[in-house]
Amino acid sequence: MKAKTPRESLTVLTDLVLPGETNFLDNLFGGELLARMDRACSIAARRHSRRTVVTASVNHVAFSKSVPVGSVVTVEAKVSRAFKSSMEIYVDVWIEDRQSGEKTMVNEGIYTFVAVDETGKPVPVPPIEAETALEKQRFDGALRRKQLSLVLAGRMKPNEATELKALFTE
Numbered sequence: 001m002k003a004k005t006p007r008e009s010l011t012v013l014t015d016l017v018l019p020g021e022t023n024f025l026d027n028l029f030g031g032e033l034l035a036r037m038d039r040a041c042s043i044a045a046r047r048h049s050r051r052t053v054v055t056a057s058v059n060h061v062a063f064s065k066s067v068p069v070g071s072v073v074t075v076e077a078k079v080s081r082a083f084k085s086s087m088e089i090y091v092d093v094w095i096e097d098r099q100s101g102e103k104t105m106v107n108e109g110i111y112t113f114v115a116v117d118e119t120g121k122p123v124p125v126p127p128i129e130a131e132t133a134l135e136k137q138r139f140d141g142a143l144r145r146k147q148l149s150l151v152l153a154g155r156m157k158p159n160e161a162t163e164l165k166a167l168f169t170e
Helices: 030-049 133-152 162-168
Strands: 011-016 052-063 072-082 086-096 103-116
Touching: 011 030, 030 052, 030 072, 030 086, 030 103, 052 086, 052 133, 072 103, 072 133, 086 133, 103 133, 133 162
Parallel strands: none
Antiparallel strands: 011 072, 052 103, 072 086, 086 103
């Protein structure tokens, strides 16, 4: 299977934060933002695999700054690493200053999706060939993140997590 670049899966969703999507402080509900992130990641995973995809896990989310009503929000997602049938998707969330147009990162997340066939059975996906320094950094960390998730879920024994052992032993 021919490798693909993260750029080929890049998905950018831009939208406006409306009053009905905000809390009492007039900031975007966290759940609403998570849904937007999940949609962008789903599209990125589908672009990479060209298969039906399902969310396997939300591995990390960091809400760094609030997103006020009226903000223009941009969600950027792309596959950071592909395994056998699963894909790690990194997602960055930005808001634009209404006056200057300057973008500020307000959130980031890491999702895992699995490509499946018509019966829901996992199917192989193409590998990833990282290009930029950031893509390579995210690619390199993906196996450690996957092993940590598997250990925490009880699906991998700690002594089998080769990438995690490398962090603590010389």
